[in-house]
Amino acid sequence: MAPVEPVTIVAAGVVTPVGGDLEAFWSGLLTGADGITTIERFRVDDLKVPRGGEIKKLPERTADLACRASRLLATAADDLLARAPLDVDPTRVAIVVGTALGGVEELERALEDPRDTRHAAGALYDAPAHALAARLGVRGPVLTVSTACASGATALGLGADLLRAGTVDRVIAGGYDILCRFVMRGFDALRSLTRERVRPFDRRRSGLLLGEAAGLVMMARDREAPACLGRLLGHASAGDGVHISAPDPAGRGLALAVRQAMAEAGVTGEVIDLVSAHGTATPQNDRVESGVLREALGARAATVPVHAIKGGLGHTMGAAAALEAIACLLAARHGIIPHTFGFEERDPDCGLDIVAGAPRATPVRVSLSTSLGFGGCNAALVLEGGPA
Amino acid sequence: MSGVAVRAVGMVSGWGCGVGAWPSDVRGAAGGRRVIAAQPAPRASDRLRRATRECLLAVDAVEALLADGGLAREEIAGAGTALVYVTAAAYAASNRAFVEGGGGALHFPYTAPSAVPAEVAIEFGLHGPYAALIGGAATTVDAIEHAAALLARGACARALVLAVETFAECADLHARGGMLPEGPWVEAAVAALLEPSGGLGERERAPHVPDRGGSRPPDLIALGGTLACGPLIELAARRGGVVELRGRWRGREAIITVGVASEGPARPARRES
Numbered sequence: 330m331a332p333v334e335p336v337t338i339v340a341a342g343v344v345t346p347v348g349g350d351l352e353a354f355w356s357g358l359l360t361g362a363d364g365i366t367t368i369e370r371f372r373v374d375d376l377k378v379p380r381g382g383e384i385k386k387l388p389e390r391t392a393d394l395a396c397r398a399s400r401l402l403a404t405a406a407d408d409l410l411a412r413a414p415l416d417v418d419p420t421r422v423a424i425v426v427g428t429a430l431g432g433v434e435e436l437e438r439a440l441e442d443p444r445d446t447r448h449a450a451g452a453l454y455d456a457p458a459h460a461l462a463a464r465l466g467v468r469g470p471v472l473t474v475s476t477a478c479a480s481g482a483t484a485l486g487l488g489a490d491l492l493r494a495g496t497v498d499r500v501i502a503g504g505y506d507i508l509c510r511f512v513m514r515g516f517d518a519l520r521s522l523t524r525e526r527v528r529p530f531d532r533r534r535s536g537l538l539l540g541e542a543a544g545l546v547m548m549a550r551d552r553e554a555p556a557c558l559g560r561l562l563g564h565a566s567a568g569d570g571v572h573i574s575a576p577d578p579a580g581r582g583l584a585l586a587v588r589q590a591m592a593e594a595g596v597t598g599e600v601i602d603l604v605s606a607h608g609t610a611t612p613q614n615d616r617v618e619s620g621v622l623r624e625a626l627g628a629r630a631a632t633v634p635v636h637a638i639k640g641g642l643g644h645t646m647g648a649a650a651a652l653e654a655i656a657c658l659l660a661a662r663h664g665i666i667p668h669t670f671g672f673e674e675r676d677p678d679c680g681l682d683i684v685a686g687a688p689r690a691t692p693v694r695v696s697l698s699t700s701l702g703f704g705g706c707n708a709a710l711v712l713e714g715g716p717a
Numbered sequence: 718m719s720g721v722a723v724r725a726v727g728m729v730s731g732w733g734c735g736v737g738a739w740p741s742d743v744r745g746a747a748g749g750r751r752v753i754a755a756q757p758a759p760r761a762s763d764r765l766r767r768a769t770r771e772c773l774l775a776v777d778a779v780e781a782l783l784a785d786g787g788l789a790r791e792e793i794a795g796a797g798t799a800l801v802y803v804t805a806a807a808y809a810a811s812n813r814a815f816v817e818g819g820g821g822a823l824h825f826p827y828t829a830p831s832a833v834p835a836e837v838a839i840e841f842g843l844h845g846p847y848a849a850l851i852g853g854a855a856t857t858v859d860a861i862e863h864a865a866a867l868l869a870r871g872a873c874a875r876a877l878v879l880a881v882e883t884f885a886e887c888a889d890l891h892a893r894g895g896m897l898p899e900g901p902w903v904e905a906a907v908a909a910l911l912e913p914s915g916g917l918g919e920r921e922r923a924p925h926v927p928d929r930g931g932s933r934p935p936d937l938i939a940l941g942g943t944l945a946c947g948p949l950i951e952l953a954a955r956r957g958g959v960v961e962l963r964g965r966w967r968g969r970e971a972i973i974t975v976g977v978a979s980e981g982p983a984r985p986a987r988r989e990s
Contacts, residue, residue: 330871330872331870331871333870386822391917392899428816431851433812433828436809436812436813436816436890437891439815439893440813440817440890442815443889445893446894446895448895449890449891449893449895450894450895450896451892451894452809452890452894453806453894453896454808454830454851455805455851455967457858459967467947469972470859470967470969471850471852471967472850472856472859473850473851473856474848474849474850474851475829475830475831475849475850476831476847476849477829477850478830483847483848487848487863490863493866494862494866496862501833507980511812511815511816511828513824514815514820514825514945515815515820515828517826518820518822518825519822519825519826521820534915565846566801566846566847566848566871567796567844567846568834568835568843568844568845568846569838569839569844569849570835570838570839570841570842570843571839572839573826573827573832573835573836574826575837581844582844585796586845588945589872591868593872596816621799627805639964666931681965701834702831703826703829703831703835704826704829704831704834704835704838705835705838705839705847706831706835706847706849707847709893711773
């Protein structure tokens, strides 16, 4: 496979449990802010684990949106557009967002009241993306990607494809998901949630906690934007075809996605300066992922810095990969890698250089970000950042 | 973008297997029913015992595709086949069952829209590029374009575009929400296998025997009663030559042109309105 044309990432905007905008998010990662709290917005007294990365307050300017998922998207978009105005023909702009849950909370509400019409209309998973398009006046393609917890990465890849094909001139891409009873009950039933701290790649890791967030980037064809946060060099996805919920124990799908993304980017493991790992802190995910990364990085596996951001945020599902990509670009811009919140004790089987204890100052140019999701969805992004 | 051609199409719907089962008078045949429900084929194997109806219909559509193209399972298995799935609503039933049934560890993974392509990937051994898009017929055009982009840059040798829609379990919710067009809503699962048109060999260039029987469903497609399945049903019904596929969803129309194996290369050309 020949390298593809890179795509510029003009700017980013976020809303997360550790910070309500891009600066606060980055500061939260560097200072080790803990966004995990007892969930307050809905009933959790019947759950074994009532904690998660809940955003306690959203800006009033988005209060007109009743759907929380739409509100997270609008908040992240406000942050994004404050940094980079959308000054092109609205018919030449696409929205491509990833989500694991869409508007499922609207479905829950619609089922509570058989006369309800408003929530029933929002129950389809693509409703929040279309609400965002309406809010921003975007009139190009509006795509919702739902490849579970790899959705955000796939969305960035699809957005890049739309630009390369000349379908549009700007893409707002990323991901979002909210905490709601539906997903908390589901993961509670699966017994995937830890009662302890989330500890990615730690020897004592015991599971994940969920979080809610939205992360968006504005993308343009390379060199068509005046300033940029970085570039998406390559992306790829691959299906495991093995199990409906568990990852392939051999990690073949993730390995293929990583190889193809690096081939598209025209890079090898030799030039990777940082890995932003999926790092859910479940025993199986981290074992599979570390094996794939050791193979991809080859002789440098023990020396390339690897970090994971889910310890302080929780697993933000559809938003996770977008936030991790943004963190890679911020690490390159500032020359510093946030430490892996929650990591304390090395797993002797891991074999990777997990950034631990404190942020690490080091030059970063090329990053690899990996994602895995239910149903064997795997995705990888190769990003290039640079100093401000 | 380089050309894509359609190698095979498989379809099951509430009317039966293939486009030939589609009645010429859809409304008359519906007899006032709001939903024309599709039933999966009986299975001897136990592997899919927990899978939802939408998963089973998807597997049936891919089986029909293999039969249409005269293909063995081994010919699509592996990392060379991309899987691009699209649906507007086929996850609503499993979501509702989880909410109303109290939920459980065995059922929760099936609430994800990506459970459908996951079961297809497991069943047919697909390990290539992978995407699941949510939306109606315009999104299916987007899915075809994404598949064409994957083929063009060599990320895969062939791409399976799969659409599934089910309505029966949530017809009341959809009616309340007012998001779906006038009925009847016809449940369907349709799969199309796309290949780079330049790569077709002599055998593949041989004309298909169209699976059309005599009637085709343009009136229903125009009404949008099959949502994401519409453009692929159109593909199944109009086999031969260069086919323009249109899709409308949430006020947006997307159009793409693709060729079929019997007619040689065609360029996918896309317009928006």
